[in-house]
Amino acid sequence: MTDTPPLFTAKGLRKAFPGVVALDGVDLEVHAGQAVGLLGENGAGKSTLVKILSGVHQPDEGEMTFEGESYAPRSAAVALDAGIGMVHQETNLLPGLSVMENIAIGRMPLKRGLIDYGALRNHARSHLARVGLEDLDPASPVALLSVGARQKVEIAKALALESRLLVLDEPTAALSREDSEILFELIDDLKAEGVGFIYISHRLFEIPRVADSVVVLRDGARVAGWPRGDVPTEEIIQAMVGREVDQKFPAPPDTVGEELLRIEGLTRHGVFEDVSLSLCRGEILGIAGLVGAGRTELVRALVGADPLGAGTIHVDGRTVRIGSPEEAARAGIAMVPEDRKEQGLALDQPVRDNATYPMLDHMAERGFVRPSALNRLTEQLADRVELRGHPMQLAATLSGGNQQKVVIAKWLPREPDIVIFDEPTRGVDVGAKQAIYRIINELVEEGKGVIVISSELPEVLGLAHRVAVLSRGRLTGVLPRSEATEQAVMQLAVEG
């Protein structure tokens, strides 16, 4: 569409990690003064592509050019020096330092060996002006800035390095609608100055506003591309999910009974608003949504891991107050958290201890727990979840799948009525996945209610009786299994 030579090209990029081909021959072209919308589901290969661009990873095959010259960065510093800047979803600013120090970090202007604060201030001010922050005091600490302002400071920092290509990775994930629009105007201005953009977003409705062309990745390959930005959302979604849902999920048992859990108007201000849902005995409720939609935050508040702003929780028709995970467990609600290494397991403690933490108080006879009883319980649990490992082995030495089984197993003896699984199969192998699906189905067959959150859409659709979809902290729909197609869910998930 343009006659000028492209600012950046990539041809046949391929990158394999042990066990997975993350990128499989991807081509990309960015022109000066234009933005490419780079789209794809989680795990499609976007981040790998970005990491190759920014020098974090080196490609196994393929070539890149930048401004007409061959480009093969060996490190992130090389990429920055070449003029390719990155702005991440979570900003990489140091909150304790001032705006000007953040902008010039690593290259502070010096005078006789000391930092020249006058020059530093002027340097920061000129770049802040380019992103519309001319009124911001360069000496103010980053910690005091709003998320939107931080995003702009991050862009100013990239511009200070004379970046001609900026990669924006989900820049609006934490921004309000107004702040997003201000960011888009800034992008327009910078485009006019000849800066090229790679724009990654799950918010498909933003794409026509920002992008001049669109590229869709799926399973590491480029599956679609349009030389224009105003591509209908349906076409993009079709390209993103294209694959058929494979039948690796056991059909959910026909076990749905009477209502077990009802939440009304659950709110945590700025995170999720006014979410009302119900869960029946014997039912698997899937919660879908994009990263940052508030899924994890919702269930964490439900089990008292985070404070809840407003709303009521009813279990079996009784209103319960849940202020801590301990109280949630007593109300019969257990959660298998999102990040097993940070939230699920004390990695330096034995499997035996990890698997019995929720039971410690319940195992005491006359106030004392016998380690032999803990061993016995651990062995029973290991049988039940097909755990491979010695009870005294440190949790850190288990494989991902076995670690996850420990995190699940620890709740089973408490017989919770409601079990919440947040990303239950992230980073686990196929065998462990099947075991985890089997446990989930066993729970509902016993009449318990299960909530499953997963970023893998096919997993949610394959497991759940019903699928609730969150978008930007709001419930945008609840679909019965028969209507919960990837298309339908994605449509609700990108709804603003």
Next chain:
Amino acid sequence: MADSNEHSATEPQEPQARISRRVRALLEPLVSGSGPLLGLIVLGTVLAVLAPNFLTVGNLFNVLQQITVLAVLALGGTAVIITKGIDLSVGSVLGLGGVVAGYVFATAGLPMGVAIVAGIAVGALAGLVNGLLITYGRLPPFVATLAMLSVARGLALVLTGGQPITGYPSWFRWIATFRLFGVVPVSVLFVAGLFVLGTMYLRYRPTGRALYAIGGNEEVARLSGINVRRAKLKVYTTAGALAAVGGLFLTARLNSAQPTAGTTLELDVIAAVVIGGASLNGGSGRLTGTLVGALIIGVIRNGLNLLGVSSFWQQIVIGTVIAGAVMTDTLRKPAEG
């Protein structure tokens, strides 16, 4: 992400395998944590050769008696460090507990029994305040207990006007002076009893075991339904109460409550716990190790005294031992990064 199940589980349940596992389980507590114990034995052997009067029954009980106060404080310190905390205030709380008991008895004229209870209660209260600052005040333990170090010492000085309080009933001094059969100090027996109770608590009580979970990963413990706040409040309160108990011992031994008693003792406490194999990263530590750590410190002091080495040099030796003891542990683990 590779499945690393080589030395995995589903071991065949043959009787032999079971027995060897049993044996291993029995030996495990003796073998692990053997580093400090071996060090103590080597140290004792060297001193026995160099100082002829080291290896006598009387001297060994002297060593034990000299470390009773340190051991009592290190008992609480071990629990604190298992939770990944630190208590810098115990030396000051020791001083405060001692002078409160002295004040209640000598100045207020109440019975010594009441004075003892008052001293321990004030120590527990100081610990509770530490715990509240840490849990509800969200202060790092280092900062909260550093503040208490200063406040408790100041209170002890204010209460006494900086003067020691002397003169206690003979039965109270008996705690520090009486020797069973003429050799075994009753204070040593008392401390041994505390350590047995403490060990049982950490091993067999749900709240004791929970401390390892909290130190291992506080968020995991909380999400597993463990009441982390309550556990921490208990730990710091206990550490404060035990510090006051140490203060009473010291008062009984000196027949005098000194407002400056226990100054910098918190550092010896941390040294004993760390030499004993606990990690400041939390989640590990045993009272048997801590006892050995306290013994190593006591034996070094005693042995160097017998050899006529100045107390200035003793500090250098103890510092070297702290670094060396912990290094034998850390260097055994593979380096990170």
